[in-house]
Amino acid sequence: MTDADEAGPGAQAARATASPAQAHAAVAAAFRDEAGHLTASLVRSLGDFDLAEESLQEAVVQALEHWPAEGIPARPGAWLLTVARRRALNRLSRDARYAAKLAELAREPAPEPAPEPDNRLQLVFTCCHPALRREWQVALTLRAVFGFTTGEIARAFVASEDAVAQRIVRAKRKIATAGIPYRMPGPDELPGRLPEVLAVLYLLFNEGHLATSGSGSRRDLSQDALWLTGLLCRLLPAEPEALGLLALMRLHLARADARFTDTGDLVRLADQDRSLWDHDEIAEAVTLIERAAAMRRPGPYQVEAAIAACHAEAPSFESTDWMQVVALYDLLLEMEPSPVVRLNRALAIWRVAGAQAALRELDQLAAELDGYHIYHAARGELLSDMGRDEQARAARLQAHDLTHNQAERSLLRQRLVP
Amino acid sequence: MKYILLFCGTREGSGPASSPEDVRRAYAGVGDWLTRNSSRIGSIHQLQPPDTATTVLLEGQRRPVVKDGPFLEGKEVVGGYCEIDVADLDEALELAKTWPGRTQAVEIRPVVPHDLPAELDRP
Numbered sequence: 442m443t444d445a446d447e448a449g450p451g452a453q454a455a456r457a458t459a460s461p462a463q464a465h466a467a468v469a470a471a472f473r474d475e476a477g478h479l480t481a482s483l484v485r486s487l488g489d490f491d492l493a494e495e496s497l498q499e500a501v502v503q504a505l506e507h508w509p510a511e512g513i514p515a516r517p518g519a520w521l522l523t524v525a526r527r528r529a530l531n532r533l534s535r536d537a538r539y540a541a542k543l544a545e546l547a548r549e550p551a552p553e554p555a556p557e558p559d560n561r562l563q564l565v566f567t568c569c570h571p572a573l574r575r576e577w578q579v580a581l582t583l584r585a586v587f588g589f590t591t592g593e594i595a596r597a598f599v600a601s602e603d604a605v606a607q608r609i610v611r612a613k614r615k616i617a618t619a620g621i622p623y624r625m626p627g628p629d630e631l632p633g634r635l636p637e638v639l640a641v642l643y644l645l646f647n648e649g650h651l652a653t654s655g656s657g658s659r660r661d662l663s664q665d666a667l668w669l670t671g672l673l674c675r676l677l678p679a680e681p682e683a684l685g686l687l688a689l690m691r692l693h694l695a696r697a698d699a700r701f702t703d704t705g706d707l708v709r710l711a712d713q714d715r716s717l718w719d720h721d722e723i724a725e726a727v728t729l730i731e732r733a734a735a736m737r738r739p740g741p742y743q744v745e746a747a748i749a750a751c752h753a754e755a756p757s758f759e760s761t762d763w764m765q766v767v768a769l770y771d772l773l774l775e776m777e778p779s780p781v782v783r784l785n786r787a788l789a790i791w792r793v794a795g796a797q798a799a800l801r802e803l804d805q806l807a808a809e810l811d812g813y814h815i816y817h818a819a820r821g822e823l824l825s826d827m828g829r830d831e832q833a834r835a836a837r838l839q840a841h842d843l844t845h846n847q848a849e850r851s852l853l854r855q856r857l858v859p
Numbered sequence: 860m861k862y863i864l865l866f867c868g869t870r871e872g873s874g875p876a877s878s879p880e881d882v883r884r885a886y887a888g889v890g891d892w893l894t895r896n897s898s899r900i901g902s903i904h905q906l907q908p909p910d911t912a913t914t915v916l917l918e919g920q921r922r923p924v925v926k927d928g929p930f931l932e933g934k935e936v937v938g939g940y941c942e943i944d945v946a947d948l949d950e951a952l953e954l955a956k957t958w959p960g961r962t963q964a965v966e967i968r969p970v971v972p973h974d975l976p977a978e979l980d981r982p
Contacts, residue, residue: 572948619969620860622947630949 476588477561500524577612681733685743688729695722814843861970888959901942
């Protein structure tokens with residue numbers, strides 16, 4: 442459980458909260474609701490993505506300084522917008538080239554985070570434009586859509602603040618000089634553009650989902666990613682892949698409580714206490730998959746969600762419908778061939794046709810996945826199942842040395858002890 | 860916004876050598892493309908291969924030095940270019956995606972507008 446979870450979506454109401462962690466979580470929830478709207482509205486009135494994003498960022502930093510002590514304002518969005526606009530006006534007034542723009546802005550009536558059509562979508566599609574590299578897309582989305590500070594992004598991705606700041610500067614420079622438009626892609630472009638957005642969201646989700654020991658001040662990326670995916674589904678109700686990703690995330694979260702022991706150790710799927718899973722949540726996620734499937738445009742996220750559902754709906758590990766899992770992986774491989782998917786398929790083959798057959802599949806991936814810890818961990822499990830203990834130990838050792846995630850390391854360490 | 864589309868490939872090219880028929884079809888395709896998009900297209904040129912290039916070296920020389928061959932020595936070559944004037948990168952991308960010429964890749968480069976030198980770009 443994270444602070445953001447406890448605070449919930451209605452966190453704006455939490456005035457004068459006691460602990461700094463709670464205050465921080467309330468601030469985070471307020472940003473999640475407001476930041477995207479505010480950036481979008483600033484881009485529209487300023488006509489300049491860079492200036493809009495920069496000004497909001499300054500307002501966010503001010504809010505983080507003031508809100509924890511003074512309480513969250515009744516209308517956090519209006520507060521942020523006022524500060525951001527003041528910052529933008531200050532910047533413009535220092536720059537003679539923008540005299541006309543400045544006069545125009547000063548004439549505008551008092552700001553109001555207006556209930557205009559939701560233009561956060563434009564913002565998301567701009568931040569996740571395929572002309573930007575993935576790490577820029579990620580950093581920019583976090584700042585412009587979620588109102589993350591550069592420091593928060595750096596902590597989430599274990600990068601230096603300088604590196605993150607560089608990514609954002611470069612991304613914004615490219616948006617300006619290369620003429621990346623601030624608009625929603627048309628219907629014929631959407632099939633090419635949506636996967637880019639979904640990939641960023643899934644990456645954020647996984648980054649949050651894998652992280653275990655976040656300090657109190659670290660925002661829960663998976664909750665942010667879940668929220669934006671939900672928003673995307675509401676705004677693009679005819680896109681089955683967005684629904685598929687939402688279902689996939691919810692299926693992961695529904696089982697999150699069983700993934701870690703009280704001491705923060707990772708628990709393997711086979712060993713998880715399935716009574717800890719949220720079965721209502723699983724059922725709801727499954728209805729999302731069905732809704733997506735009814736649109737008859739299958740895609741990788743829908744298939745991945747269906748695989749997750751196979752696991753989530755099985756009463757026990759042994760009773761999982763492994764044949765179905767293998768069939769779904771085959772489908773996924775047709776859609777997007779990837780060595781990691783083949784690795785997962787091999788693990789399902791293990792349950793259907795035994796360790797030897799699975800190992801044969803795995804061996805074909807040696808060249809591509811040699812640097813991937815899960816590959817070696819999987820080999821360790823298969824070799825151990827076949828009684829080849831020495832080799833199993835070597836593989837697990839290699840997996841251990843390749844992973845940086847603490848929870849995964851500790852699980853692999855346990856598996857090294859006979 | 861103005862962009863230059865650079866039609867790129869490798870020196871060796873890719874795939875089997877093309878028949879005269881393939882070449883004819885490609886030229887016809889380019890002709891159609893130009894007609895369809897004439898309002899957005901400025902000049903377009905196909906370049907002779909790099910072994911026809913002559914380079915004048917300016918920097919680090921006492922006076923300009925003329926040498927045979929291209930300046931860029933990599934495997935990749937620019938086979939031609941086309942100037943386009945469109946609303947934004949998305950429109951440029953749409954044009955590039957429909958380019959019918961026999962080209963491995965199209966690189967899209969924004970042109971520096973004359974009224975705003977690059978160094979004035981805010982930090």
